[in-house]
Amino acid sequence: MLRIITQQADVRAELQRICDRTHDEQVLHKEATVREVLQAVKRQGDKAVLHYTAEFDKQTLKAEELRVTGSELDAAYQQVSKELLGAIRLACRQIEAFHRQRVPKSWVHFGDDEVVLGKRYTPVDRAGLYVPGGRAAYPSTVLMNAIPAHVAAVPHVVMVTPPGPGGAINPAVLVAAQEAGVQEIYRIGGAQAIAALAYGTETIPKVDVITGPGNIYVTLAKKLVYGTVGIDSLAGPSEVLVIADETANPVHVAADLLAQAEHDPMAAAILLTTDAALAKNVQLALERQLVDHPRRIDTEKAIAHYGLIVLVESLEAAAELSNEFAPEHLELEIKDPWALLPQIRHAGAIFLGYSTPEAVGDYLAGPNHTLPTSGAARYASALGVETFLKHSSIIQYSQTALQNVASAIDVLATAEGLPSHADSVRRRIQQED
Numbered sequence: 001m002l003r004i005i006t007q008q009a010d011v012r013a014e015l016q017r018i019c020d021r022t023h024d025e026q027v028l029h030k031e032a033t034v035r036e037v038l039q040a041v042k043r044q045g046d047k048a049v050l051h052y053t054a055e056f057d058k059q060t061l062k063a064e065e066l067r068v069t070g071s072e073l074d075a076a077y078q079q080v081s082k083e084l085l086g087a088i089r090l091a092c093r094q095i096e097a098f099h100r101q102r103v104p105k106s107w108v109h110f111g112d113d114e115v116v117l118g119k120r121y122t123p124v125d126r127a128g129l130y131v132p133g134g135r136a137a138y139p140s141t142v143l144m145n146a147i148p149a150h151v152a153a154v155p156h157v158v159m160v161t162p163p164g165p166g167g168a169i170n171p172a173v174l175v176a177a178q179e180a181g182v183q184e185i186y187r188i189g190g191a192q193a194i195a196a197l198a199y200g201t202e203t204i205p206k207v208d209v210i211t212g213p214g215n216i217y218v219t220l221a222k223k224l225v226y227g228t229v230g231i232d233s234l235a236g237p238s239e240v241l242v243i244a245d246e247t248a249n250p251v252h253v254a255a256d257l258l259a260q261a262e263h264d265p266m267a268a269a270i271l272l273t274t275d276a277a278l279a280k281n282v283q284l285a286l287e288r289q290l291v292d293h294p295r296r297i298d299t300e301k302a303i304a305h306y307g308l309i310v311l312v313e314s315l316e317a318a319a320e321l322s323n324e325f326a327p328e329h330l331e332l333e334i335k336d337p338w339a340l341l342p343q344i345r346h347a348g349a350i351f352l353g354y355s356t357p358e359a360v361g362d363y364l365a366g367p368n369h370t371l372p373t374s375g376a377a378r379y380a381s382a383l384g385v386e387t388f389l390k391h392s393s394i395i396q397y398s399q400t401a402l403q404n405v406a407s408a409i410d411v412l413a414t415a416e417g418l419p420s421h422a423d424s425v426r427r428r429i430q431q432e433d
């Protein structure tokens with residue numbers, strides 16, 4: 001049963017508990033497991049990857065079987081329906097069109113003061129894409145990761161995804177990877193896959209940046225390898241926060257809450273509403289929709305632990321609570337969503353109005369569905385082309401320009417107690433050796 005609580009009670013504490021669910025004390029033992037996996041893969045390479053694949057994915061593989069072969073890739077096209085291929089291609093076009101807008105461009109400015117300044121964008125050499133596969137297959141996530149990498153012109157794109165029975169990978173995932181230009185695919189998942197991409201093994205190449213969402217093990221592993229490699233963001237167990245008024249349809253709101261809860265027992269689904277009748281009706285609708293839900297057990301777990309309906313006094317109060325939670329997905333199911341939008345400061349993606357279920361963003365609206373969770377939307381954003389780019393600053397001074405700033409640099413370097421800094425400028429001005 002989805003609990004209903006009122007604003008005055010311990011709403012803030014409850015929302016904080018749900019937000020913190022991937023970094024609270026209860027996950028410490030999972031972090032210990034992840035640390036062990038990272039260390040083992042770093043030291044033992046493929047041997048450890050194969051060991052943990054057997055332990056956690058229940059698949060016994062040999063090192064030479066880790067890479068998906070050309071014949072498997074070809075066969076995948078025969079295993080997907082025409083409709084599915086058509087939908088993948090539509091999603092590809094829309095995601096690419098969105099990501100090609102406002103790609104950061106290199107620039108150089110030649111100033112009148114004989115100073116040249118600029119920024120030069122270059123892609124990483126190697127990207128590693130994590131595509132989840134424990135509880136569901138995610139061809140959409142392949143596209144959301146691979147297309148921005150392609151638009152950023154990353155020369156080498158590697159993908160990992162957990163093996164299913166017999167080591168098989170879902171054919172739709174393999175088709176999506178080919179449509180989006182992935183070059184190498186390895187059948188590994190979880191923390192061992194993140195470790196392999198971060199440190200490299202005999203079989204799996206080390207990459208420069210790891211992107212993609214995943215469950216708690218994947219997210220903790222990404223957090224721990226950050227620094228050895230770059231990451232996109234902490235895109236962990238899914239979450240949705242819906243702000244709804246009395247005009248919202250309770251059946252639709254319940255369906256949207258379940259659409260995120262069904263991802264993972266650690267997913268979060270929250271409704272903030274000004275209307276007590278809506279709260280009750282969403283609760284009832286959700287119960288009904290859960291009755292013959294194919295993923296009922298996990299979905300009920302998510303709803304029981306991380307599901308919540310909060311009755312709020314006003315939409316402004318709802319916006320403030322939402323900002324504190326910083327949800328991955330925020331739906332505004334209210335009469336005038338554009339009027340509330342200026343009050344929203346932190347959210348991975350915002351869905352406006354009754355006809356915009358979060359699922360359109362998951363699949364094909366165009367914006368990326370790999371989004372920060374557990375409060376990370378306070379400081380991080382959706383995966384994008386820029387995730388695969390970095391920029392170098394460009395600086396050139398003429399002799400005259402250097403003379404103009406020499407004394408200021410001298411003063412600053414002296415204040416910092418760094419005489420060679422001052423000297424490196426002074427020698428040029430004085431034309432000494």
Ligand SMILES: NC(=O)c1ccc[n+]([C@@H]2O[C@H](COP(=O)([O-])OP(=O)(O)OC[C@H]3O[C@@H](n4cnc5c(N)ncnc54)[C@H](O)[C@@H]3O)[C@@H](O)[C@H]2O)c1
Nearest residue numbers: 132133134135162189190213214215237238263264370371
């Ligand atoms: N935030 C986002 O942008 C976003 C997008 C899509 C999906 N998601 C999330 O991705 C996740 C997908 O999760 P999933 O489980 O289906 O697939 P997954 O690929 O993320 O995780 C499966 C892996 O977890 C590892 N694992 C499972 N149990 C373990 C244990 N007890 N100890 C150590 N390792 C273990 C296994 O190695 C397995 O390969 C969900 O949480 C979903 O909500 C998030």
Ligand SMILES: N[C@H](CO)Cc1c[nH]c[nH+]1
Nearest residue numbers: 138140141238239362369
């Ligand atoms: N809602 C997920 C992000 O939290 C993305 C997704 C992929 N497929 C379905 N949903």
Ligand SMILES: [Zn+2]
Nearest residue numbers: 238259260362
């Ligand atoms: Zn989803």
